[in-house]
Amino acid sequence: MRLLTREALLSFRRAPLLSTLSVTTIAFSLFTIGLFGLVAINLREALRGLEERVEIVAFVLRGTPAETITLASQDIATFPEVQDVNFVTEQQALARARAELVEFKDAYRDLQVNPLPASIEVRMKQGQRDAATVDRVAERLRGFGFVDDVRYGREWVQRLDQLRNVTGLVGLVIGLAFAAVAVVIIGVTIRLTILQRAREISIMRLVGATNWFVRGPFLLEGAIKGFFGGLLSLLLCYAGYLLFHDNGGGPFGGLIFFGPQQMLMILVFGVLLGLGGSLVSVGRHLRHV
Amino acid sequence: MIRFSHVYKSYPNGALALKDVTFRVSKGEFVFLTGHSGAGKSTIMKLLFAEQRPTAGEVRVSGYIVNSLKADDVPKLRRRLGVVFQDFRLLEDRTAGENIAFALEVTGARSDTIAARVTRVLTQVGLSAKSRAHPRELSGGEQQRVAIARALVNDPAILVADEPTGNLDERATRGVFQLLRDINAGGTVVVMATHDLDLVRQTSYRTIELREGSVVYDSAVDEADTVGAQ
Numbered sequence: 001m002r003l004l005t006r007e008a009l010l011s012f013r014r015a016p017l018l019s020t021l022s023v024t025t026i027a028f029s030l031f032t033i034g035l036f037g038l039v040a041i042n043l044r045e046a047l048r049g050l051e052e053r054v055e056i057v058a059f060v061l062r063g064t065p066a067e068t069i070t071l072a073s074q075d076i077a078t079f080p081e082v083q084d085v086n087f088v089t090e091q092q093a094l095a096r097a098r099a100e101l102v103e104f105k106d107a108y109r110d111l112q113v114n115p116l117p118a119s120i121e122v123r124m125k126q127g128q129r130d131a132a133t134v135d136r137v138a139e140r141l142r143g144f145g146f147v148d149d150v151r152y153g154r155e156w157v158q159r160l161d162q163l164r165n166v167t168g169l170v171g172l173v174i175g176l177a178f179a180a181v182a183v184v185i186i187g188v189t190i191r192l193t194i195l196q197r198a199r200e201i202s203i204m205r206l207v208g209a210t211n212w213f214v215r216g217p218f219l220l221e222g223a224i225k226g227f228f229g230g231l232l233s234l235l236l237c238y239a240g241y242l243l244f245h246d247n248g249g250g251p252f253g254g255l256i257f258f259g260p261q262q263m264l265m266i267l268v269f270g271v272l273l274g275l276g277g278s279l280v281s282v283g284r285h286l287r288h289v
Numbered sequence: 290m291i292r293f294s295h296v297y298k299s300y301p302n303g304a305l306a307l308k309d310v311t312f313r314v315s316k317g318e319f320v321f322l323t324g325h326s327g328a329g330k331s332t333i334m335k336l337l338f339a340e341q342r343p344t345a346g347e348v349r350v351s352g353y354i355v356n357s358l359k360a361d362d363v364p365k366l367r368r369r370l371g372v373v374f375q376d377f378r379l380l381e382d383r384t385a386g387e388n389i390a391f392a393l394e395v396t397g398a399r400s401d402t403i404a405a406r407v408t409r410v411l412t413q414v415g416l417s418a419k420s421r422a423h424p425r426e427l428s429g430g431e432q433q434r435v436a437i438a439r440a441l442v443n444d445p446a447i448l449v450a451d452e453p454t455g456n457l458d459e460r461a462t463r464g465v466f467q468l469l470r471d472i473n474a475g476g477t478v479v480v481m482a483t484h485d486l487d488l489v490r491q492t493s494y495r496t497i498e499l500r501e502g503s504v505v506y507d508s509a510v511d512e513a514d515t516v517g518a519q
Contacts, residue, residue: 003394014382203378206338207439208368209395211360 007217008224015196019225022189026229027236029182030270033175034237037262040171042255047164054129054160056122056138056152064118064146072144073120081128081137086121090114117148131158179273186277190222194285201285211286218282219275226274230267234258290314290447290478291337296346298332298502306332308502310346312510314480319473321489322482324499330482333499334451337480338372339363351446368396371440371448371477375455377432379424385435386411386420392439410438414468430461437468447478454485462488 012019060069069087077085088096093116097104122141124134134157138150194201204214238257245255258266291314298307307329314320322330335341336348339355348355353366379388386407393403411417414434424432433453440448450469454462466488473479483489489496498506 199378200380203380204391204395205364206367206372206378207392207395208364208443210364213364213395 004216004220008220011193011197011217011221012224015193018189018193018196019221022186022193022225023228023232025185025189026182026226026270026273027232029178029185029273030230030233030266031236033178033182033269034233034258034266035240036171036174036178037258037266038237038241038255040167040175041258041262043167045254045256047160047167048126050160051126051129052123054124054134054152054157056124056134056141056150058120058122058141058144058150059148060118060120061146061148062117068146069118069120072146076120076122076141079137079140081124081133083123083125086123088119088121090116090118093117093119120147129157129160130164131161182273183276183280186222186226186273187281190218190225190274190277191281191285193221194218194281198285214286215279215282218278222274222276222278223271224274226270226272226277227267228270229274230270233270234263234266290316290318290351291480292347292349293333293336294347294349296336296343296348298329298336298341299344306502307336307343310499310502310504312497312504312507314478316478317473317476319470319479319492319494320481321494321496322480322499323484323486323489323496325484327501328499329502330484330499331451332502334372334449334480334482337447337449338370339366364395368443369446371437371443371445373433373436373440373448373450373453375452377424377429377436377456379432379435379439381424384421384423385416385427385438388424388435389439389442392442396443406442407438410442413441414438415464428461429457430464433457433461433465434468437465437472441472441477445477447480448472450479450481452482452484454483454488466491 073085073087076082091114094111094114097116120141122137124137128134131154134152135154138152141147141150201214241255241257245257291312293310293312296307296310297305299305310329310333322333324330332341336343336355337350339350339353339358342348342358343356350366351369353362355366358366379385380391383391389407389410390403393406398406407420408417411420414437416431416434416438419427419431419435422431424435427435433456437448437450437453440450448469453469454465457465462485469479469481470492496506496508497504
């Protein structure tokens with residue numbers, strides 16, 4: 001192990017320029033993926049904000065006893081898809097209308113009879129806000145005898161669904177494409193290192209080194225380069241994040257950065273890229289000598 | 290120790306490097322392989338340390354059949370051989386001592402035994418004072434001695450030397466050749482490819498001459514025939 005580490009570190013000392021090039025290549029590849037990841041998580045965050053507004057409103061028939069509604073609300077709250085249930089009385093509906101719809105303030109003030117019905121507002125749990133689930137719950141609400149009408153902005157929920165699917169798919173495709181390009185570039189830089197050390201590899205084999213012994217230092221070297229590349233890419237991503245985030249109250253004011261788990265994932269991904277690139281390049285070289 | 294039985298070797302471009310080569314080398318022998326460039330000397334060397342496989346026939350080296358040697362067994366065979374080349378093949382950024390130690394490290398030898406063995410072989414090749422010198426600080430003859438020391442450090446049964454004096458002046462040649470003779474006197478089989486006929490004539494060692502891939506003269510066989518005929 002000591003020998004393995006020594007040989008791997010030696011290669012950094014022997015070819016500092018090439019090593020820096022490899023680390024930078026990995027860093028920029030991961031930076032591109034990281035930037036995209038940042039856009040993706042921020043988009044997801046924005047979608048979550050929209051999703052939280054997905055709500056089903058069941059309008060209650062006039063004259064329905066309060067106990068019936070309370071019992072029904074308790075029942076609805078036990079639906080697995082439902083996060084919480086809020087009963088809005090006729091008076092509350094009117095008060096809300098007065099407060100929110102300022103332009104109709106006078107019209108509401110002069111009313112003799114409250115025209116607004118009581119309603120049950122149902123908010124869905126996270127992950128249950130897709131069109132199909134919302135549809136199903138709305139259908140169940142319609143099943144209650146005292147429910148007059150159910151509204152939930154069906155088209156809007158469906159659009160949200162589409163947006164979610166499209167961003168997910170685009171994210172996956174672009175992410176995979178960048179990852180593939182990164183692997184190729186990393187493979188090439190590591191191949192350069194190997195070509196530079198072809199003579200050393202041939203001597204190692206000549207004196208009886210096993211293929212795994214030859215591979216070992218290169219794999220460790222690849223992993224170390226991948227780690228530093230990952231670290232550098234995180235710094236670059238953070239710099240990019242600060243650049244936009246510092247705008248404060250602007251449109252990017254609410255931007256978020258990767259969490260610890262996501263940062264760890266990028267580092268692990270960097271290490272795996274370095275390892276993979278080394279494994280492929282050394283393997284190919286060993287097959288040809 | 291070494292047995293070539295009706296060995297043929299052809300390359301992908303169609304060139305036939307060896308044609309029906311048969312010979313046997315026993316324990317303790319010193320054998321010269323001679324012939325012009327392209328006669329097949331280097332091909333025999335490469336077959337000995339399994340860098341190449343025969344196209345037909347059988348090559349046996351130190352108990353291993355090179356034809357069917359698995360990739361995992363190639364390092365095992367090479368650890369039983371010492372190989373020396375015309376161009377020394379030393380690692381330029383390591384000292385003489387480190388170059389030799391490297392051959393032991395790849396075998397997984399313990400670090401405490403490595404130092405002792407490196408010192409021993411450096412003394413054997415007369416370079417105990419140059420352990421810390423880098424190859425560029427050494428003369429050609431000294432570099433070849435380091436290469437020989439590296440080849441010896443695993444106590445090989447066979448030392449394969451491909452034109453080991455090809456890049457050396459006359460004095461260095463004599464020194465390296467004497468070293469190889471001493472190694473052979475210690476019981477190690479030495480197979481040395483050379484086109485330096487002066488060296489060959491200096492001794493009565495067995496000589497196998499190759500021409501266009503075929504053995505045209507083997508002193509062990511031909512002299513026995515001559516004696517038999519008398």
